[in-house]
Amino acid sequence: MTQMHALSRLMTSLEDQLVVCMKCGMCQAVCPLFAETGREADVARGKLALLDGLLQQMFDDPEGVSQRLNKCLLCGSCAANCPSGVSVLEIFIKARAILTGFQGLSPAKKAIFRGMLAHPALFDRLGEWGAKFQKVLTKPVNEVVGTSCARIMSPLIGKRHFRPLAAVPFHKRVPCLDTPAGAAGLKVAFYVGCLADKIFPDLAQATVDVLAHHGVGVFMPANQACCGIPAISSGDTDTFQRLVRHNIRKLEAGTYDALVTACATCTSTIKEVWPMMTATDPGLQADARRLADKTFDISQFLVSKLGLAGEEKTDEDMPVTYHDPCHLKKSLKVWAEPRTLINASRGYRLQEMPESDWCCGMGGSFNIQYYNLSGRIGERKRNAIRATGCGIVATGCPACMMQISDMLSQGGDALRVTHPVELYAESLKRK
Numbered sequence: 104m105t106q107m108h109a110l111s112r113l114m115t116s117l118e119d120q121l122v123v124c125m126k127c128g129m130c131q132a133v134c135p136l137f138a139e140t141g142r143e144a145d146v147a148r149g150k151l152a153l154l155d156g157l158l159q160q161m162f163d164d165p166e167g168v169s170q171r172l173n174k175c176l177l178c179g180s181c182a183a184n185c186p187s188g189v190s191v192l193e194i195f196i197k198a199r200a201i202l203t204g205f206q207g208l209s210p211a212k213k214a215i216f217r218g219m220l221a222h223p224a225l226f227d228r229l230g231e232w233g234a235k236f237q238k239v240l241t242k243p244v245n246e247v248v249g250t251s252c253a254r255i256m257s258p259l260i261g262k263r264h265f266r267p268l269a270a271v272p273f274h275k276r277v278p279c280l281d282t283p284a285g286a287a288g289l290k291v292a293f294y295v296g297c298l299a300d301k302i303f304p305d306l307a308q309a310t311v312d313v314l315a316h317h318g319v320g321v322f323m324p325a326n327q328a329c330c331g332i333p334a335i336s337s338g339d340t341d342t343f344q345r346l347v348r349h350n351i352r353k354l355e356a357g358t359y360d361a362l363v364t365a366c367a368t369c370t371s372t373i374k375e376v377w378p379m380m381t382a383t384d385p386g387l388q389a390d391a392r393r394l395a396d397k398t399f400d401i402s403q404f405l406v407s408k409l410g411l412a413g414e415e416k417t418d419e420d421m422p423v424t425y426h427d428p429c430h431l432k433k434s435l436k437v438w439a440e441p442r443t444l445i446n447a448s449r450g451y452r453l454q455e456m457p458e459s460d461w462c463c464g465m466g467g468s469f470n471i472q473y474y475n476l477s478g479r480i481g482e483r484k485r486n487a488i489r490a491t492g493c494g495i496v497a498t499g500c501p502a503c504m505m506q507i508s509d510m511l512s513q514g515g516d517a518l519r520v521t522h523p524v525e526l527y528a529e530s531l532k533r534k
């Protein structure tokens with residue numbers, strides 16, 4: 104009964120937001136999915152029209168509604184360019200929660216979200232086992248990009264070239280931290296995130312090293328959980344709230360000025376989705392709002408709080424091109440700071456690519472469910488990267504790093520795929 108009340112409250116808030124769409128169709132021009140399929144059903148306007156009669160549709164064709172809603176990257180390009188200011192992502196996320204509340208989760212998603220993600224210690228252990236045994240089923244394929252592929256045909260991996268699990272995850276290298284504020288007079292909490300912990304530990308290490316270099320104290324509690332975006336993207340509000348509660352309990356054990364992450368997706372989830380999807384628990388929502396207000400992307404923190412600035416560049420410096428993660432540029436309007444960070448890195452200089460803010464095609468579960476479409480969107484990104492002639496591509500999101508690595512590796516390109524903070528950390532060692 105309580106769940107039905109929560110669902111009907113969500114439904115009412117959805118109806119209020121749906122009327123804002125004036126059906127102008129301007130979202131078509133910026134939707135990476137529409138650019139590939141040309142189908143009105145795939146663009147924001149088509150999905151919003153479908154949701155207009157959600158209650159009736161849910162009874163008539165719940166599977167059809169679910170498929171159309173899930174065929175979306177949640178990239179926010181439509182919302183960022185909508186003249187009426189329709190909260191498209193909020194509508195889509197709430198609609199998915201309503202549908203899942205009505206339909207239930209598939210057995211596979213239940214096993215992944217409730218059996219694994221919701222138990223951080225178990226998730227960590229599974230990641231460690233996976234790192235040990237992955238070589239049995241996979242083999243390295245592109246040394247420069249750092250990708251692997253399946254040894255034998257596997258329906259799970261398919262033709263993907265992926266960045267493998269790190270031999271030693273970051274939580275094993277550095278289980279926790281609590282260092283005092285130094286010369287900067289500031290202390291931050293560091294939320295690591297699953298991909299930085301399990302696949303890109305050097306990125307997490309670079310973040311900690313840069314903060315230490317600038318005299319910023321770091322509070323990093325042990326046993327952090329996933330930010331919850333995979334669960335809430337599938338409408339699993341229960342697992343999502345459980346993860347938010349767990350993380351807030353861990354993070355509230357410290358005192359600090361700001362919370363930083365090096366993952367665009369984690370940052371936008373903490374800042375926007377945590378407060379948005381915890382309304383059924385007012386205490387949790389108040390805590391989430393407090394934390395959201397002091398959450399920063401690492402490049403944003405370094406530039407806006409520590410005053411980091413770009414250096415004079417010459418042709419001697421190595422060119423680096425930059426891809427704007429949708430969650431950083433379109434959701435949080437953070438795009439200048441990562442560029443400043445690259446230009447603040449001695450030995451490197453920024454070289455823009457065409458369409459730097461066109462989605463890379465990752466979209467989390469979209470990549471799993473619609474891999475061919477995801478790949479077609481990713482090829483456009485690969486061509487943009489190739490057009491620069493750069494040997495390094497940087498981006499502020501580990502999920503984009505995964506997708507760009509896959510695209511480049513499958514295309515036979517030999518580029519380094521990295522994060523601006525890694526370049527900056529390296530340059531500090533050279534100074």
Ligand code: SF4
Pocket residue numbers: 123124125126127128129130131147148151181184185186187188189191
């Ligand atoms: S979502 Fe915005 S851009 Fe798209 S049709 Fe509606 S009002 Fe126009």
Ligand code: SF4
Pocket residue numbers: 133134135136137145146147174175176177178179180181182191
């Ligand atoms: S979120 Fe992205 S993929 Fe989904 S409808 Fe909007 S622009 Fe298209």
